[in-house]
Amino acid sequence: MEGHEANLSLIRELLTLKNPENDYYETRFIPGKGYGCFAIKPLKRGTRILADSPLLIVPIGHYLQSDIEAAFEKLSSAEKTLYFSLHSGHGQDPRNWPDKIHPEVAGRERQRIKEQHNARVAKEPSLISIFQTNCMELGKGAAVFPNAARFNHSCCPNACFNWNPAIHKETIHLMNDVGEGEEITISYCDMMHEKTLRAWELKHYGFSCDCPACNGDEDDANTFAHKSAERRYRIAELERDTRFFRGARLEEGAKRPEFIMRMLELAKLHKEEADYSVRLANIYLDLALVCEATGDYEHGRSCASNAVKVKRECQGSDFPDYEKYKEVLRRINIKYKAQLFTK
Ligand SMILES: [Zn+2]
Known part of the structure; x- marks a missing residue:
């Protein structure tokens, strides 16, 4: 243990070279698991706990x-x-x-x-x-970020990471509220993949995951693992079924009630999986555009406002395309007010 303590103080010293001590979390050694990052106070969803410069690109x-x-x-x-x-x-x-x-x-x-x-x-x-x-x-390439690299993996992470080219840093934002002393985790693989695929992806990092989605009995309908596996399966199904109309054909999709229902279900499932990442922001954005296309500005502004909020919370208002989300909200708000005026 003493060796680990000495090692830890060296790591802390080295890390401060690249990034000053922060107010949100500290790196600790967990026997049998290695290093991890733990909240030093209660933290709110949307908090940017790290903006890390690359060590090696x-x-x-x-x-x-x-x-x-x-x-x-x-x-x-x-x-x-x-x-x-x-x-x-x-x-x-x-x-x-x-x-x-x-x-x-x-x-x-x-x-x-x-x-x-x-x-x-x-x-x-x-x-x-x-x-x-x-x-x-x-x-196009990859980089090692000395602080971001200290976060452990979970398939039910409470934080997400993004490369922000506007500030040239890797950011970590909390996707959920985190209690004091709780470990902050990110997902090294696509957390929406099913268990066997996740296990294969994680094998490359040399470990097997023991998070609640991997560790529980998927066959027992009462476990979190079972419910989570069902949700992830359904998300994959809905993504396949909605892909065609997302993007250039969104206005066509707006004419199909089943497309809108599937998009709403997608948003609900991502929230249930606590996946408040840019994926959720994009589902809300598409829903806002669908509502705008059908003239339902009231729901449109609510979806656009959710899109802006999730986008800001997971990537920050300095993220390059954040303004695009705000612009959609602004535009639908104007149409909503104009519609009220003509009623
Ligand atoms: Zn897992």
Whole structure:
């Protein structure tokens, strides 16, 4: 434990190089689980608890070890130490990771798969294994954010992360109220995927999830795991059924009552799953536009106002397309008032 305490104070010291101490959470060591972030006071949904600058950026999608090495070489020695203090998903059982590559996969792609495989089953952490475990998407490439990387995973997370190009930072916002001492978690995979797919996605990080959606008995109708699995299944079904009319064909969708009912059900299910992410904001935005197209400005302004609120709470009012949401609300409000005036 003493070793962990010493390690923790070093990590805190290194982290303050990149980001000053914050008022919202602290990093703690949990035996058997590693490091995690815990609220130091009660916090409200929508709070931006972190805006983190990248430590190491790899500006291409299909990176090789040499790309990470090139970025790593540019770091100061304290930043290098900070990088190697991050969690690494190496040391995985090679039996879980077949090392055969299809003979037609050649050149750079073959090398990339080989390097990733070797890093995963290696006995020691490496530049790649740390990158694999901690990187987050950033435009076309990926980056490691030293503070954001400390948050543990849950398929029922209470926070969400987004790359905000306007401020050039990775933000973490609370999607739900969090009590003092409660762990703040984000989802490393698409939380709406079903359990087996989530388990496969999480295997890449070298752990299996024990959150309430993964750990409970899905066959027992009284458990949260069962209810959550049903909701996620229904969400996937509704997404398939509504996809065609979302976007350019939204006005066509507005003429179909079943489309509107499905969108309303989608919003309800995301809320029940506590998924107050941009996905929910976009469902509300589409509902607002549907109401506008049918002349129902009263419901339209309420949906648009929900869209703006969720968007602001999960990504912030400095997010590049936030104004687009506000503009829809403004426009429908004007139409609503004009309609009242003519009645
Ligand atoms: Zn889980």
